[in-house]
Amino acid sequence: MIRNNALLYIDNALFAKTQMITSIDLARNQLSVFNQTTFSQISTTLSSVDLSQNPIECSCKSQWLIKMLRGAIDVQNGKETTCSSSSPKPFGGEALEFIQPNDLCTANFPVYFSTGFSIVIVVIIIVIAYHFRWQLRYKLFLLRLAILGYREILDENDREEYDFDIYVISTEDDENWIQDQLKPYFQGLPYYKRSRNVFTDDDLPIGMHRTEAVDHVLTRSFKILVLLSKAACADDWFLTCFRMAMDQVADTQTENIVLVFLENIEEDV
Numbered sequence: 001m002i003r004n005n006a007l008l009y010i011d012n013a014l015f016a017k018t019q020m021i022t023s024i025d026l027a028r029n030q031l032s033v034f035n036q037t038t039f040s041q042i043s044t045t046l047s048s049v050d051l052s053q054n055p056i057e058c059s060c061k062s063q064w065l066i067k068m069l070r071g072a073i074d075v076q077n078g079k080e081t082t083c084s085s086s087s088p089k090p091f092g093g094e095a096l097e098f099i100q101p102n103d104l105c106t107a108n109f110p111v112y113f114s115t116g117f118s119i120v121i122v123v124i125i126i127v128i129a130y131h132f133r134w135q136l137r138y139k140l141f142l143l144r145l146a147i148l149g150y151r152e153i154l155d156e157n158d159r160e161e162y163d164f165d166i167y168v169i170s171t172e173d174d175e176n177w178i179q180d181q182l183k184p185y186f187q188g189l190p191y192y193k194r195s196r197n198v199f200t201d202d203d204l205p206i207g208m209h210r211t212e213a214v215d216h217v218l219t220r221s222f223k224i225l226v227l228l229s230k231a232a233c234a235d236d237w238f239l240t241c242f243r244m245a246m247d248q249v250a251d252t253q254t255e256n257i258v259l260v261f262l263e264n265i266e267e268d269v
Contacts, residue, residue, distance in 0.1 A: 001241075002024075002025065003025045003026060003027040003028050003029065003050070004027070004029070006029060006030055006203075007026070007029040007030060007031055008029075008030050008031070008032075009031065009033070010031065010034065010035065010064045011038070012035050012037045012038050013038075014038055015038060015039075015041045015042045016041055018042075018121075018137070019041055019042055019045065020045050021042045021045060021046060022045050022046060022048065023046075023047065023048040023049070024042075024046065024048070024049045024050070024082040025049075025050045025076070026049075026050065026051050026054065027050045027051065027053055027054070027076075027077065027080075028052070028053045028054075029053075029054050030054065030055060031051070031054040031055075031056070032054070032055045032056060032057045033056075033061070033062070033209040034051075034056075034062070034065055036064045036065075039068065043068075044115070045123045046073060046243055047072070047073060047074060048073065048074040048075075048076060049069070049070075049073055049074075049075060049076065050075075050076035050077055050081075051075075051079055051081045051096075052076065052077035052078075052080035052081045053077075053081075053122070055085075055086070056081070056082070056083055056084055056087075056096065057083070057084055057086065057087055058083035058084070058088070058091040058092075058094070058096070058099065058104060059087065059088060059104060059205055060104050060105040062104065063101045063102075063104045063105060064101075065096070066096055066099055066100075066101040066104065069081070069096055069097065070101070073254060078091045078096070078097040079095050079097070080095075080148075081096050081097070082094060082095050082096065083094060083096065083099070083121060091104070091135070092204060095207065100189060101145035131218070134246070137250075140169040145169045159191075159222045161222075162220055162221060162222040163196070163220040163221075164197065164198055164217055164220055164221040164222065165191070165192075165193075165194050165196045165197050165221070165222050165223065166186065166197050166198070166199075166221060166222065166223045166224070166225055167187075167198045167217045167218060167221040167223075167224050167225070168182065168198065168199050168200070168225045168227065168236070169224065169225065169226045169227065169238065169241045169242055169245060170227040170232065171227075171231050171235045171238050172230055173229065173232075173238075174227050174232065174262060175200055177227070177262060178199050178219060178227075180265055182199065183199055186245055198221070199218050205217070211240075211244075214241055214244060215244060216246075218244060218245055218248045219248060219252075221256070222256065223256050223257075223258060224245050224256055224257045224258070225258050225260055226233075226245065226257060226258070226259050226260065227260050227262055228259055228260065228261050228262065229261075229262040229263050230263060245257055
């Protein structure tokens with residue numbers, strides 16, 4: 001007899017050394033969950049049990065307990081052996097002897113289904129949002145533009161805080177334009193230093209993997225110039241660098257990318 005002792009749980013090995021027990025009185029405790037292993041040790045000898053006035057949690061996990069009580073065991077105070085008020089509806093306060101074991105798992109199905117369905121919906125939304133992230137950012141930009149109106153965006157950081165003044169993302173086909181037009185312009189600026197400008201991949205830091213070098217320069221450049229052309233839109237390496245630049249902008253929340261269209265680009269390119 002272990003009744004009226006404010007017990008919160010029963011050790012799994014409680015009956016391991018006393019397997020000839022025929023009667024158990026656990027009434028008037030605070031037991032909410034019973035472990036099947038505990039009772040399996042005395043399942044062949046147990047003939048009477050009293051679990052009344054315990055806040056028993058009735059869920060799919062307690063299905064085995066209902067089956068045991070509906071077997072050959074004599075249940076004492078059966079009408080007072082009820083589910084706790086925190087049990088899923090409609091079992092709260094219901095006597096265990098009136099509950100069908102299979103109903104416990106069936107009652108939880110809507111909860112499991114709705115939870116699983118919600119997770120699937122969230123995953124789908126995340127995948128769609130990631131797939132259309134650039135379009136969404138563009139729409140948000142237009143919305144902000146409509147609400148706030150155009151205003152010049154000033155750089156919060158000083159140019160001297162960066163290791164590089166500009167980093168140019170382009171293709172080999174555009175190198176002539178860089179040499180003839182872009183480079184002479186920057187060489188005419190009073191603060192121009194050759195070591196602080198990356199016009200082509202040949203100017204990337206040595207001793208690094210190509211992708212690592214691009215990431216190194218991207219995070220340390222005051223401005224990033226993206227030269228857009230039809231050839232660029234078809235160049236895998238250019239698109240890779242462009243995506244890295246956009247990801248860097250998204251991560252740092254800076255607006256330091258300047259797009260330069262070298263020619264008209266059709267929408268289907």
